[in-house]
Amino acid sequence: MSPSSQRIATVYDQVIARNPGEHEFHQAVKEVFDSLGRVLTKFPEYVEESILERICEPERQIIFRIPWTDDTGRVHINRGFRVQFNSALGPYKGGLRFDPTVMLGTVKFLGFEQIFKNALTGLPIGGGKGGSDFNPKGRSDGEIMRFCQSFMTEAYRHIGSSVDVPAGDIGVGRREIGYLFGQYKRIANRYEAGVITGKGTSWGGSLVRTEATGYGAAFFTEHMLGAINRSLDGSRVLVSGSGNVAFYAIEKIHALGGLVVGASDSSGAVHDREGIDLELMREIKQVQRGRISEYAEQRGSAEFIEGRSVWAVAEKHDIDVALPCATQNELDDDDARILLKAGVKAVVEGANMPTTPAAIHRLREAGALFGPGKAANAGGVATSALEMQQNSIRDSWSFEYTEARLAEIMENIHSRCAGTAEEYGVPGDYVAGANIAGFTQVADAMIAQGVI
Ligand SMILES: NC(=O)C1=CN([C@@H]2O[C@H](COP(=O)(O)OP(=O)(O)OC[C@H]3O[C@@H](n4cnc5c(N)ncnc54)[C@H](O)[C@@H]3O)[C@@H](O)[C@H]2O)C=CC1
Numbered sequence: 001m002s003p004s005s006q007r008i009a010t011v012y013d014q015v016i017a018r019n020p021g022e023h024e025f026h027q028a029v030k031e032v033f034d035s036l037g038r039v040l041t042k043f044p045e046y047v048e049e050s051i052l053e054r055i056c057e058p059e060r061q062i063i064f065r066i067p068w069t070d071d072t073g074r075v076h077i078n079r080g081f082r083v084q085f086n087s088a089l090g091p092y093k094g095g096l097r098f099d100p101t102v103m104l105g106t107v108k109f110l111g112f113e114q115i116f117k118n119a120l121t122g123l124p125i126g127g128g129k130g131g132s133d134f135n136p137k138g139r140s141d142g143e144i145m146r147f148c149q150s151f152m153t154e155a156y157r158h159i160g161s162s163v164d165v166p167a168g169d170i171g172v173g174r175r176e177i178g179y180l181f182g183q184y185k186r187i188a189n190r191y192e193a194g195v196i197t198g199k200g201t202s203w204g205g206s207l208v209r210t211e212a213t214g215y216g217a218a219f220f221t222e223h224m225l226g227a228i229n230r231s232l233d234g235s236r237v238l239v240s241g242s243g244n245v246a247f248y249a250i251e252k253i254h255a256l257g258g259l260v261v262g263a264s265d266s267s268g269a270v271h272d273r274e275g276i277d278l279e280l281m282r283e284i285k286q287v288q289r290g291r292i293s294e295y296a297e298q299r300g301s302a303e304f305i306e307g308r309s310v311w312a313v314a315e316k317h318d319i320d321v322a323l324p325c326a327t328q329n330e331l332d333d334d335d336a337r338i339l340l341k342a343g344v345k346a347v348v349e350g351a352n353m354p355t356t357p358a359a360i361h362r363l364r365e366a367g368a369l370f371g372p373g374k375a376a377n378a379g380g381v382a383t384s385a386l387e388m389q390q391n392s393i394r395d396s397w398s399f400e401y402t403e404a405r406l407a408e409i410m411e412n413i414h415s416r417c418a419g420t421a422e423e424y425g426v427p428g429d430y431v432a433g434a435n436i437a438g439f440t441q442v443a444d445a446m447i448a449q450g451v452i
């Protein structure tokens with residue numbers, strides 16, 4: 001084992017020992033560390049300055065009680081988190097997730113990913129993430145509002161437009177951002193628009209932020225396919241999920257000439273041979289907040305596959321491209337096998353860490369392209385940073401201009417990942433390219449800022 005590999009193994013063992021039971025955090029750290037052997041050999045100062053040890057330790061972790069009252073008057077207690085991971089490049093930036101599965105390890109894995117993703121955008125934002133184990137499913141608007149107000153009653157002390165800027169993630173969309181911002185404004189007694197992103201466009205939000213993660217993932221996919229002389233035009237595509245990221249990924253893939261023949265939610269998947277009808281999907285998922293089975297009930301060309309993931313559609317349909325856009329570890333080794341048999345050429349992560357390490361290995365061994373989330377889904381946070389820019393100059397940009405900025409940022413991320421992979425002797429390895437490019441930028445800034 002080389003001295004660099006030895007050091008990486010030692011620090012990884014320390015991460016496991018210091019963060020027991022946080023398996024998703026361990027997984028995220030390992031995926032980055034696996035790319036860094038050559039980097040540490042080339043830049044011994046990263047070892048001398050203990051950058052690996054420092055980058056795995058959040059600068060600050062806040063855990064708090066969230067009491068709230070339901071519509072019957074019953075009091076509930078949830079747990080809130082904000083992990084302020086790394087501020088070497090700018091104020092902490094990253095979303096909030098409201099989901100019953102959220103625990104400290106979840107927020108740490110997401111916050112860790114966010115450090116490198118935010119670096120790749122080329123914009124001045126550090127890495128952070130937050131959330132709660134609150135389950136918004138089935139809750140009334142009033143209950144959601146009271147929960148968000150209680151969350152912000154504690155969180156407001158820790159955030160600010162130059163300190164830490166939250167946004168949405170799973171279970172947190174425009175409605176929740178509104179309630180969170182309203183409570184911040186009330187307690188802080190100032191209209192500090194840049195304190196949170198994903199706001200409504202009439203009160204400080206940026207056009208394109210809603211669409212940005214999905215659109216960005218589609219742009220990134222198009223660049224990856226371009227590198228092997230293919231394109232989304234005419235491609236048969238599967239997208240998992242049917243939330244914010246999935247919906248707008250499907251919209252842009254269709255605009256670029258692809259056909260998305262499957263989507264899903266946590267109850268199952270739909271297979272639609274004629275392509276997902278987004279107006280029907282919008283009505284069911286965004287307006288009625290219903291289940292995806294209702295889509296199949298109302299659409300003649302669609303079939304509901306109960307309790308299975310969307311990758312099951314690849315047992316019945318040839319597939320060129322797959323975009324996991326729902327949640328972590330949702331595409332495993334068996335799914336990768338099914339997708340490869342169906343002819344998949346590229347898997348691109350719209351979600352954060354949705355592909356298991358074994359699945360990534362299988363896909364890459366088989367010669368399929370693999371686009372990691374920290375690069376492919378960075379369009380959301382990048383557009384959040386554009387929202388912060390607009391807030392600070394009290395301006396709002398047109399849809400066309402903002403989308404053009406997003407497209408340019410995604411093109412730059414693609415060429416940075418591809419170029420870095422080439423430079424380190426692993427052409428086409430977007431995982432290594434993204435990890436090395438993000439890590440070196442953050443590490444250099446940490447060294448420049450001293451031991452803090
Ligand atoms: N919203 C954003 O701007 C960004 C989100 N992401 C990531 O994208 C992913 C999706 O986030 P959003 O679309 O914002 O959340 P969302 O709450 O709008 O949608 C999540 C979707 O995933 C589905 N889902 C959850 N668990 C599932 C499972 N086990 N199997 C199948 N479907 C399942 C839900 O039914 C829902 O359709 C997450 O990993 C998130 O961290 C990444 C970058 C930015």
Ligand SMILES: O=C(O)CCC(=O)C(=O)O
Binds near residue numbers: 169378
């Ligand atoms: O826009 C943001 O700040 C949040 C984006 C996010 O949470 C993510 O990239 O996973």
